[in-house]
Amino acid sequence: MANPFGVxxxxxxxxxxxxxxxVENGKPVQIISDVNDYAGVIRAVGDLKDDFRKVxxxxxxxxxxxxxxxxxxxxxxxxxxxLRDGKIDKNELAGKNEKYVIQTIxxxxxxxxxxxxxxxxxxxxxxxxxxxxSAQIGVSPWYWWADVPVEHQTNLYIKPGKYTDGEPAVxxxxxFINDEAPAFQGWCIEKFGGVNSxxxxxxxxxxxxxxxxxxxxxxxxxxxxDDDPLNGQLADExxxxxxxxxxxxxxxxxSEWKRYxxxxxxxxxxxxxxxxxxxxxxxxxxxxxxVVTVGMRGDGDEPMSEESDIALLQKIVKDQRKIIxxxxxxxxxxxxxxxxxxxxxxxxxxxxxxxxxxxxLLLCDDNWGNVRKLPDLNAKLRKGGYGMYxxxxxxxxxxxxxxxxxxxxxxxxxxxxxxxxxxxxxxWVVNVGDLKPMEYPISFFLDMAWNPDRFNADNLLLxxxxxxxxxxxxxxxxxxxxxxxxxxxxxRRVTPELLNENTxxxxxxxxxxxxxxxxxxxxxxxxxxxxxxxxxxxxAFDQLVLFPVNACSNLxxxxxxxxxxxxxxxxxxxxxxxxxxxxKECFAKDSILTMHYNNDIAGGKWPHMMDQIRIGYTSWQxxxxxxxxxxxxxVQTMIHKEKIFAEADGYVSIEAENHTTANNGAKVSWIIIPxxxxxxxxxxxxxxxxxxxxxxxxxxxxDLKTKGKARLIVLTSPTLNFNANxxxxxxxxxxxxxxxxxxxxxxxxxxxxxWQAEQIIETSTIHNIDKEGIHTIRIRPLEPGIVFQKxxxxxxxxxxxxxxxxxxxxx
Numbered sequence: 001m002a003n004p005f006g007v008x009x010x011x012x013x014x015x016x017x018x019x020x021x022x023v024e025n026g027k028p029v030q031i032i033s034d035v036n037d038y039a040g041v042i043r044a045v046g047d048l049k050d051d052f053r054k055v056x057x058x059x060x061x062x063x064x065x066x067x068x069x070x071x072x073x074x075x076x077x078x079x080x081x082x083l084r085d086g087k088i089d090k091n092e093l094a095g096k097n098e099k100y101v102i103q104t105i106x107x108x109x110x111x112x113x114x115x116x117x118x119x120x121x122x123x124x125x126x127x128x129x130x131x132x133x134s135a136q137i138g139v140s141p142w143y144w145w146a147d148v149p150v151e152h153q154t155n156l157y158i159k160p161g162k163y164t165d166g167e168p169a170v171x172x173x174x175x176f177i178n179d180e181a182p183a184f185q186g187w188c189i190e191k192f193g194g195v196n197s198x199x200x201x202x203x204x205x206x207x208x209x210x211x212x213x214x215x216x217x218x219x220x221x222x223x224x225x226d227d228d229p230l231n232g233q234l235a236d237e238x239x240x241x242x243x244x245x246x247x248x249x250x251x252x253x254x255s256e257w258k259r260y261x262x263x264x265x266x267x268x269x270x271x272x273x274x275x276x277x278x279x280x281x282x283x284x285x286x287x288x289x290x291v292v293t294v295g296m297r298g299d300g301d302e303p304m305s306e307e308s309d310i311a312l313l314q315k316i317v318k319d320q321r322k323i324i325x326x327x328x329x330x331x332x333x334x335x336x337x338x339x340x341x342x343x344x345x346x347x348x349x350x351x352x353x354x355x356x357x358x359x360x361l362l363l364c365d366d367n368w369g370n371v372r373k374l375p376d377l378n379a380k381l382r383k384g385g386y387g388m389y390x391x392x393x394x395x396x397x398x399x400x401x402x403x404x405x406x407x408x409x410x411x412x413x414x415x416x417x418x419x420x421x422x423x424x425x426x427x428w429v430v431n432v433g434d435l436k437p438m439e440y441p442i443s444f445f446l447d448m449a450w451n452p453d454r455f456n457a458d459n460l461l462l463x464x465x466x467x468x469x470x471x472x473x474x475x476x477x478x479x480x481x482x483x484x485x486x487x488x489x490x491x492r493r494v495t496p497e498l499l500n501e502n503t504x505x506x507x508x509x510x511x512x513x514x515x516x517x518x519x520x521x522x523x524x525x526x527x528x529x530x531x532x533x534x535x536x537x538x539x540a541f542d543q544l545v546l547f548p549v550n551a552c553s554n555l556x557x558x559x560x561x562x563x564x565x566x567x568x569x570x571x572x573x574x575x576x577x578x579x580x581x582x583x584k585e586c587f588a589k590d591s592i593l594t595m596h597y598n599n600d601i602a603g604g605k606w607p608h609m610m611d612q613i614r615i616g617y618t619s620w621q622x623x624x625x626x627x628x629x630x631x632x633x634x635v636q637t638m639i640h641k642e643k644i645f646a647e648a649d650g651y652v653s654i655e656a657e658n659h660t661t662a663n664n665g666a667k668v669s670w671i672i673i674p675x676x677x678x679x680x681x682x683x684x685x686x687x688x689x690x691x692x693x694x695x696x697x698x699x700x701x702x703d704l705k706t707k708g709k710a711r712l713i714v715l716t717s718p719t720l721n722f723n724a725n726x727x728x729x730x731x732x733x734x735x736x737x738x739x740x741x742x743x744x745x746x747x748x749x750x751x752x753x754x755w756q757a758e759q760i761i762e763t764s765t766i767h768n769i770d771k772e773g774i775h776t777i778r779i780r781p782l783e784p785g786i787v788f789q790k791x792x793x794x795x796x797x798x799x800x801x802x803x804x805x806x807x808x809x810x811x
Contacts, residue, residue, distance in 0.1 A: 011136035019157035028052040028060040034076040038123040096121040100129030103162035141209035149536040172427040173449035174214025184434035186608030197230035204238040223253035246340030247297040250278035265299035282327040333358040360384040374422040387427025397620040401495040403612040420452040501562035519553035558586030569632040580631035644811040650797015653805035656788040661699035682787040697780040706795035717787035729782040
């Protein structure tokens with residue numbers, strides 16, 4: 001089965017001709033590796049064994065005639081022998097970067113008759129092959145980070161053949177954990193005691209399962225190498241290339257200068273202290289696989305001082321390279337380095353600053369996913385090449401966006417395809433904030449980094465569908481993908497942090513109500529799928545689809561309510577109060593949804609993860625806590641504006657409860673039955689055993705501008721002629737004129753039909769409108785039991801509808 005985004009499917013639950021059995025009757029075959037292989041490979045083999053346990057319920061066997069053999073060329077005796085014997089084509093692996101080959105082989109050793117071979121050109125090549133098999137047997141890379149369940153399989157088989165995903169197009173592919181307080185950091189502290197190796201082991205594994213290899217670690221108050229000495233050691237063992245962010249040179253976290261730095265962060269005034277500081281950073285990571293960040297920005301991710309010039313910055317880089325060479329004992333160009341052209345640093349480059357050719361130039365977007373600069377297509381190739389620093393999350397102007405996923409894969413593809421086509425293929429690193437809830441765009445970004453040529457404008461939604469199939473199963477993939485595709489489209493229009501009551505127009509094109517209803521409908525669809533999807537998928541679906549849709553929809557409803565409140569309050573209209581209450585309900589719901597995500601999903605696995613503030617911004621920076629938008633209540637006075645409904649488009653429509661007068665009799669009075677009927681309510685007399693006298697009536701006022709014949713339509717509930725088939729009657733008059741008597745059901749003979757189906761009785765009378773202006777309609781019931789729902793006066797423009805025209809505006 002072809003896969004446009006990776007290796008074709010080769011694991012199946014039922015056997016075909018000469019298929020190799022991996023799991024039979026719940027028992028996986030043995031997995032063989034070489035103890036002399038890389039520690040990271042041996043560790044990943046342990047993951048593979050546990051993945052088979054997740055799938056089958058049992059750990060792999062320890063003996064047998066069939067096996068999975070895993071190893072790295074040059075580190076595994078079995079793999080090297082297979083290469084020498086020609087059973088694995090040496091050209092597939094020799095000189096290759098991060099490549100694996102998975103193939104079936106007969107008699108690989110004297111005691112194994114059939115085997116599945118996973119052979120890698122290097123450490124990560126082998127690891128990627130291991131995790132490719134894990135994915136094919138049904139273990140999602142997001143099994144831990146998004147609680148994606150593993151489908152149980154009793155039998156699994158390999159289709160004979162050779163499978164590889166080739167070499168990656170981009171050398172370093174990874175993520176940047178940033179802006180991590182309060183959400184990610186709070187979660188780490190509660191679950192692991194800090195941002196430490198206990199947490200990072202899960203992150204390293206995720207990056208490798210996604211075929212990434214690169215990380216800028218968390219740096220808000222955190223220092224990767226200083227906080228936990230095991231962090232660097234563990235990253236190197238796993239096979240993760242650790243670098244430091246654009247403003248943290250020489251492997252030193254910004255927080256470390258706050259902890260240990262002496263003097264000013266100023267190379268003009270304090271070069272010796274800074275050199276010693278940077279030398280300590282290099283000493284610490286000299287034995288690890290790394291990309292060293294060079295250059296310098298101002299303290300705390302700020303621009304350098306105005307007096308800083310190109311000559312000074314070039315000297316800084318020269319001195320840093322000298323430190324690199326001294327510490328490693330190698331030429332500086334033998335240690336990978338990167339210089340980030342972030343914000344004002346790009347201005348230095350544009351003004352002529354240059355660094356040695358072996359240093360990778362890390363280009364950047366504008367923090368909002370729009371690439372700022374790309375190489376000249378005709379420029380001389382650089383040894384160090386180019387990289388791209390991209391953003392799914394940002395703290396800064398015009399406003400932070402760091403709560404929820406706002407990144408459309410369509411925009412990611414368009415900008416990163418542009419990036420790749422201009423020769424940027426050394427480093428792709430993306431700021432993912434707290435990592436959650438950016439799960440899907442992270443997958444997309446790293447998939448694309450492996451082979452950008454696989455992606456085009458026509459297959460982006462297919463990628464979303466295939467990703468959803470791996471998380472929720474084929475049956476629910478298309479609808480899940482549609483939901484993800486639309487909510488990120490809506491969020492890209494305006495980020496939740498920038499959204500407010502003024503973003504969309506209330507008056508023009510029905511814009512605000514339309515976008516609010518779009519999101520509300522999306523939530524309804526997400527909730528429906530949530531209830532249809534099997535229980536085991538619900539935690540994952542909630543995190544990846546339902547919560548972001550529901551929470552963002554709620555924000556739209558809140559700000560729509562605030563806009564409505566402001567609109568009516570400006571007119572001193574009492575309807576402002578309803579919308580004020582509605583806005584407060586949504587504000588409270590935002591907290592409830594946050595608590596649900598933090599405390600309920602996956603048994604409370606993700607505390608604090610949705611703590612990022614999104615309501616109450618007044619500048620680029622977040623407030624300390626969510627702030628309810630200001631709403632206004634209108635105080636009702638004893639002076640009530642008379643309800644006069646204005647003709648528009650050739651009709652007037654009035655809900656029965658909105659009468660100008662409800663006159664009671666000696667024994668009979670009017671009551672409103674809320675929510676009865678098709679629209680708002682029903683109005684009837686009580687007690688129902690008393691006949692109304694002539695003083696019992698309802699009056700409605702309409703401001704008319706059309707003269708001539710008009711049809712008055714009265715909609716009543718389908719009450720039958722229970723009074724010995726006499727029927728129920730009302731009298732109607734216009735402006736105190738002659739009454740017309742209408743029997744709504746006297747002709748009814750017990751047949752079943754339109755009344756029952758439509759749940760309404762429609763009657764009408766013709767009246768003459770002899771002048772423009774205000775007219776009074778009086779309706780007087782002649783028997784008890786009539787329930788009035790709506791009154792409509794058609795002056796020539798009323799159109800057919802099932803519910804009747806919506807209520808007209810007041811004059």
